[in-house]
Each structure stands twice: as C-alpha cells, then as structure tokens.
Amino acid sequence: MSKVIIFGGTGFIGLSLANHIKEKGLNPVLIARNKPNPTIDHEFRRWDAISIGNWIDDLNDAKAIVNLTGKTVDCIKTPDNCDLILRSRVDSTKLIGRAFKEVANPPKIWIQMSTAHIYGDPPSQICNEESSTGYGLAPFVGKAWEEAFLQSIPPGVRGVRLRTSFVIGKNGGALKKPKTDYQVRVRRKSWRW
Numbered sequence: 792m793s794k795v796i797i798f799g800g801t802g803f804i805g806l807s808l809a810n811h812i813k814e815k816g817l818n819p820v821l822i823a824r825n826k827p828n829p830t831i832d833h834e835f836r837r838w839d840a841i842s843i844g845n846w847i848d849d850l851n852d853a854k855a856i857v858n859l860t861g862k863t864v865d866c867i868k869t870p871d872n873c874d875l876i877l878r879s880r881v882d883s884t885k886l887i888g889r890a891f892k893e894v895a896n897p898p899k900i901w902i903q904m905s906t907a908h909i910y911g912d913p914p915s916q917i918c919n920e921e922s923s924t925g926y927g928l929a930p931f932v933g934k935a936w937e938e939a940f941l942q943s944i945p946p947g948v949r950g951v952r953l954r955t956s957f958v959i960g961k962n963g964g965a966l967k968k969p970k971t972d973y974q975v976r977v978r979r980k981s982w983r984w
C-alpha cells in the first residue's frame with residue numbers, strides 16, 4: 792500500500808487527514824515528537840524535528856509527504872513563544888529537505904502547510920496568490936516558512952503550499968477552546984500577531 796508521510800501528523804489536522812487518507816486506500820505514517828493516544832491505530836515514528844533519525848527510511852518509496860509541523864499559535868505571544876513558533880516551522884521544513892537528499896527514491900509530492908495569515912489582517916480586501924503579504928508576526932513567520940520550503944524542495948518534486956485559514960471540526964480546532972474574557976485580556980497585554 793502506498794505510504795503518505797505526515798510530519799506533525801498527530802495533531803488536529805494531521806489525524807483527520809490520516810483517517811481520510813486511510814479511507815482512500817493509502818497508508819498514512821505519522822511523524823511527531825510524542826506518541827499519539829493509543830487508540831490511534833496509524834503507524835507512528837518519533838523524531839525530534841531537528842535531526843535526521845530512523846524516520847528517514849519511511850521517505851524511501853513513499854508516495855507523498857505532508858508537513859504540518861509547528862508549535863501551536865494558541866499561546867501568549869512572549870518572545871520565547873514567538874521564537875519557537877518560527878523555529879519549529881522553519882527548522883523542521885529545512886530538515887525534511889535535507890532528508891529528501893539522503894534517500895534513494897524520495898516522494899514526488901511535498902504538500903506544505905503555510906497560513907492564510909501570511910496576508911495579515913486586511914479589513915476588507917479579498918486576498919489571492921497575487922496579493923501582497925502583510926505586516927506582523929504571522930506574515931513574518933509565514934514568509935520564512937514558505938521560503939524554507941521553496942529552498943528545500945528538490946527539483947522534480949511537485950510542491951503545494953497550503954495557505955489555510957482557521958480549520959474547525961467536531962473533534963477540535965479553533966472552536967474547541969472558546970476564549971474566556973480573561974484569556975482575551977491577557978492576550979491584549981502580550982505581544983500580538
């Protein structure tokens with residue numbers, strides 16, 4: 792069965808995608824730092840998201856990879872958190888690019904998460920691929936993330952950038968944790984996007 796490797800596949804989007812991929816007759820392999828809940832029966836490989844490990848073997852002969860890795864942005868935007876939001880995305884993307892070069896038969900498709908927030912928060916403009924990127928933390932991270940992807944994807948591999956907006960679902964996502972007034976007040980005092 793053809794393998795699809797999902798980096799950062801143990802989170803909200805990754806697990807939903809893995810279930811869908813399995814229904815389509817493919818074999819999803821989840822890669823993350825922490826083992827998912829034991830009720831999840833997809834194949835799992837551990838990595839540290841900064842160095843090559845045994846997980847690289849799964850890239851050989853895989854059909855595609857999807858990279859969803861990244862520290863959640865649902866946190867107070869302290870300088871340390873902002874740093875980790877950036878590094879977890881950029882460094883993991885560069886690492887995957889290095890891994891591609893080390894396997895004999897790497898996947899021909901690399902689907903890379905990005906963010907619709909790369910456009911910032913224009914109040915009324917409808918954005919598309921031709922629109923300029925915005926100002927602030929999210930556009931800064933989004934641009935660095937996409938730049939790392941474009942520099943890392945090997946020639947001949949089909950690359951797809953997903954400029955995804957809020958994802959909601961029955962089992963989590965942006966609707967799971969409605970913000971209390973207290974959290975909103977704290978965030979207003981923190982370093983915002």
Ligand SMILES: NC(=O)c1ccc[n+]([C@@H]2O[C@H](COP(=O)([O-])OP(=O)(O)OC[C@H]3O[C@@H](n4cnc5c(N)ncnc54)[C@H](OP(=O)(O)O)[C@@H]3O)[C@@H](O)[C@H]2O)c1
Pocket residue numbers: 798799800801802803804805822823824825826839840859860861862863864875879883904905906907955956957958959964965
């Ligand atoms: N959900 C949305 O509305 C939305 C919208 C647009 C874009 N996105 C992007 O889509 C991706 C997946 O979103 P999601 O909602 O599924 O996120 P999630 O549930 O928070 O899952 C994040 C995944 O990344 C890994 N991860 C977390 N922190 C990490 C770190 N510091 N270093 C390396 N790996 C780390 C997690 O596993 P481990 O911690 O075990 O490694 C997990 O597999 C993220 O990059 C997010 O920015 C999400």
